Amino acid sequence: xxxxxxxxxxxxxxxxxxxxxxxxxxxxxxxxxxxxxxxxxxxxxxxxxxxxxxxxxxxxxxxxxxxxxxxxxxxxxxxxxxxxxxxxxxxxxxxxxxxxxxxxxxxxxxxxxxxxxxxxxxxxxxxxxxxxxxxxxxxxxxxxxxxxxxxxxxxxxxxxxxxxxxxxxxxxxxxxxxxxxxxxxxxxxxxxxxxxxxxxxxxxxxxxxxxxxxxxxxxxxxxxxxxxxxxxxxxxxxxxxxxxxxxxxxxxxxxxxxxxxxxxxxxxxxxxxxxxxxxxxxxxxxxxxxxxxxxxxxxxxxxxxxxxxxxxxxxxxxxxxxxxxxxxxxxxxxxxxxxxxxxxxxxxxxxxxxxxxxxxxxxxxxxxxxxxxxxxxxxxxxxxxxxxxxxxxxxxxxxxxxxxxxxxxxxxxx
Amino acid sequence: xxxxxxxxxxxxxxxxxxxxxxxxxxxxxxxxxxxxxxxxxxxxxxxxxxxxxxxxx
Numbered sequence: 001x002x003x004x005x006x007x008x009x010x011x012x013x014x015x016x017x018x019x020x021x022x023x024x025x026x027x028x029x030x031x032x033x034x035x036x037x038x039x040x041x042x043x044x045x046x047x048x049x050x051x052x053x054x055x056x057x058x059x060x061x062x063x064x065x066x067x068x069x070x071x072x073x074x075x076x077x078x079x080x081x082x083x084x085x086x087x088x089x090x091x092x093x094x095x096x097x098x099x100x101x102x103x104x105x106x107x108x109x110x111x112x113x114x115x116x117x118x119x120x121x122x123x124x125x126x127x128x129x130x131x132x133x134x135x136x137x138x139x140x141x142x143x144x145x146x147x148x149x150x151x152x153x154x155x156x157x158x159x160x161x162x163x164x165x166x167x168x169x170x171x172x173x174x175x176x177x178x179x180x181x182x183x184x185x186x187x188x189x190x191x192x193x194x195x196x197x198x199x200x201x202x203x204x205x206x207x208x209x210x211x212x213x214x215x216x217x218x219x220x221x222x223x224x225x226x227x228x229x230x231x232x233x234x235x236x237x238x239x240x241x242x243x244x245x246x247x248x249x250x251x252x253x254x255x256x257x258x259x260x261x262x263x264x265x266x267x268x269x270x271x272x273x274x275x276x277x278x279x280x281x282x283x284x285x286x287x288x289x290x291x292x293x294x295x296x297x298x299x300x301x302x303x304x305x306x307x308x309x310x311x312x313x314x315x316x317x318x319x320x321x322x323x324x325x326x327x328x329x330x331x332x333x334x335x336x337x338x339x340x341x342x343x344x345x346x347x348x349x350x351x352x353x354x355x356x357x358x359x360x361x362x363x364x365x366x367x368x369x370x371x372x373x374x375x376x377x378x379x380x381x382x383x384x385x386x387x388x389x390x391x392x393x394x395x396x397x398x399x400x401x402x403x404x405x406x407x408x409x410x411x412x413x414x
Numbered sequence: 415x416x417x418x419x420x421x422x423x424x425x426x427x428x429x430x431x432x433x434x435x436x437x438x439x440x441x442x443x444x445x446x447x448x449x450x451x452x453x454x455x456x457x458x459x460x461x462x463x464x465x466x467x468x469x470x471x
Contacts (some may be wrong), residue, residue, distance in 0.1 A: 247469075366466045367458015397462070404465040413469050 002362075002414065006245035011359045013240040014248070014304055018115045019232040022163040024157040025148075028104040031121045033092050035104065039063075040089045042100025042297045043255025044270040048079045048086060050258030054135025054292050056392045057383030058099035060084075061137030065145045066103050072137070072384075090262070091303045094121040095234040095297035097226060098133035098379055098387075099256070106145070107153035111168065111231040116239035122231035123149055124156075126221040129283075129386055133296075134379040136386035148194040155214045159200040166196055168232045173345050175225075176306065176356070181314035182229045183298060183307030184321050184390055189225040194218050226298065233300040240264055240359075245412070247403075248340060252303050252372065252395060255378070258297035258340045261399045263362060265412055273398035278376050280322035280391015290388045292381040298396075299374050305343045305358030308374045308392070309319055309335045313348035313356075321375045321390045331373045331392075332357065338364040338372065365400040 001009070001315050027034045034040075041051070053389045060075040063084070089096050096102050098269055102123050111120045125146055127371035129137040138330060160166065171192050176186035194215070218224045241250040246264035253260055260270040275294040282288070301307030305407065311317060313331035315325045332348065335357035342355030360372055372395040380388045428447040430437040440447040456462035 235460075284421065341441045363466065363469065366456055366459075366462045367460055369462065397459075401462060401465055404462075404469050408465070413471065 001243075001245050003245050003247060004216040006243050006265060007340055007359070008360065009246050010240040010243050010246040010248040010250070014236055014359050015303045015341065015344050016115055017113050017169070017236040017239050018023070018167075018282050019111050019113050019169045019235045021109060021160060021168045022112045022165045023110040023160055023230055024107055024153060026111060026119070027102055027106045027108050027123075029091050030110060030265055031108060036066075037083060038087060039095060040087055040092055040096070040100070040102040041255060042052045042098065042295060043253040043259055044087060044260030046086070046255045046257060048084075049276050050257060052292050052295065054295060054379035054385075055099045055101070055380050057102035057137050057192065057385075058132050059190045061132045061141055061145075062101045062103040064137060065132075065142050068107055075111070088253070088255075089297055090234075090253060091268075092121070093119060093229045093238065094232070095253070096123045096133065096302050096353050097125070097205065097230065098296040098377055099135055100297050100329060101132060105149060107149055107157075109228050109231055111235045111237050112165070112284070113235040114150055116241070118235060118238050118345030120231045120235035120238065122227040122234075124152070125221060125224045125227045125341060128223065131386060134377070134385075134387040135383050137384055142189050151210055152214050152217060153203065155206050155211055156188050156197070157171060158204045158206070159197050162200040162203055163196070166193075168228060169345065171196070171257070172229055172232065172306065173347070175306055176313055176346055177349055177406035178197075179314055179316055180377070181310045181317055182309055183301040184377065185228070185314045185317040186229070187222045190218070190222050193228070229306075230300050232300055233304040233306070236301060236304045242267065247362045247407070249362065252360075252374075253297045254294045254299065256292055259399060261403060263403045263407070266403060266407060269406060270408065271402040273396035273397045273402070276393050276396060278378050278391035278393035279319065280378065280389055282389035283387070284351055284389035286380070290380050290385075291378045293389075294374070294376060294393045295379055296376065298376065299372075302372055303360065303373050305339070305346050305356040307404050308372070309339070309358070310346065310348060310356045311375065313350050318373065321392055323392060334370055335373060338370050340364070359408070362400045362403050365397070366404055369397075371395045371397050371400070
């Protein structure tokens with residue numbers, strides 16, 4: 001296959017994948033390769049010593065949550081001891097937002113790409129502010145994680161099983177028609193999930209009180225659906241991965257220090273560069289000085305043609321990430337110049353239902369000098385604080401240059 | 415008189431490439447002008463241009 005044919009195949013898979021939310025399970029039971037002394041994290045590989053503040057904070061929280069450490073000090077000691085292994089979520093068919101920390105006991109959603117037969121996994125969203133994924137690890141964070149494991153997870157698992165599986169791609173297609181970009185605006189997707197799961201929650205065997213609390217939690221967190229959408233994107237992107245000769249990007253992820261990409265025809269190699277720091281809007285009491293560099297696996301949304309690439313269809317998002325609606329339109333229009341397809345399923349109503357720019361081609365990035373534009377949450381640079389705002393950021397050009405150089409050096413472009 | 419000077423006796427229709435200010439100045443003088451949406455190859459980045467040449471053979 002030449003590059004054009006390989007890219008056509010990758011673009012086809014990015015568009016015709018059919019992804020369903022098919023279940024929930026404990027990470028240790030369902031995530032491939034998961035074990036008790038393994039902590040998964042966002043972005044490309046990184047060691048404990050090199051992790052940024054919010055990722056270290058999330059690891060500390062996970063070790064306390066797992067009962068492996070009793071406090072911050074003992075968690076730090078354990079993390080540095082070599083007894084705990086650290087690997088990217090992406091190496092385990094998973095994606096998680098922000099620090100992206102997943103540990104063995106955490107409940108996860110299971111997504112199935114029914115067209116290509118692959119699966120993807122993600123943890124469950126905790127809400128905004130003081131959360132593990134933003135590096136907070138106080139008592140309230142740990143208590144909520146235990147409630148999610150002990151009470152929310154069994155209820156949701158039973159409800160999803162009763163549903164027989166939820167067509168998540170259809171839900172995202174609809175949410176994009178309703179003003180979501182499905183990265184930093186998830187109101188419509190979450191509302192639709194609440195509507196769909198609500199009918200099955202009423203049939204779950206748990207007490208009314210427990211079911212009610214779960215429904216309130218989902219209903220009270222407009223971003224509840226983002227993790228599931230990300231896992232849908234991962235299931236789509238993995239289907240388009242490993243096509244020899246293809247220059248289409250199949251993963252973009254950040255660990256808070258480095259931004260990394262993977263390319264369909266270049267195997268499991270990461271191409272990394274220092275992560276940029278987002279600029280945007282801050283919660284009261286925080287400023288740009290508090291922001292950590294770009295972090296999280298959520299750029300899997302842009303990788304598959306939604307999120308920042310669909311901002312033109314989400315006018316209200318600018319009140320959360322900053323900028324003007326005109327900026328949002330321009331971001332989307334610019335992304336058509338570096339992508340290979342206009343998505344046949346994900347459409348933008350405000351652009352006369354034009355398909356979203358889908359399938360970043362490293363050749364087009366190099367040809368135009370334009371890099372992917374991303375919208376994102378922002379974590380405080382210090383461990384233990386949490387979210388400070390949301391904003392806009394770009395992928396570093398160096399990642400795309402490194403990928404091109406690797407392709408030439410390995411002769412993978414022949 | 416050289417033939418090139420004939421141009422000044424006719425209505426100018428300008429296609430401008432590059433710096434947009436030239437286009438703006440002409441427009442402000444009611445001269446028909448079009449700004450071409452153009453960037454130098456690889457955004458002017460010679461390293462990226464070399465990589466592209468090697469990649470695309």
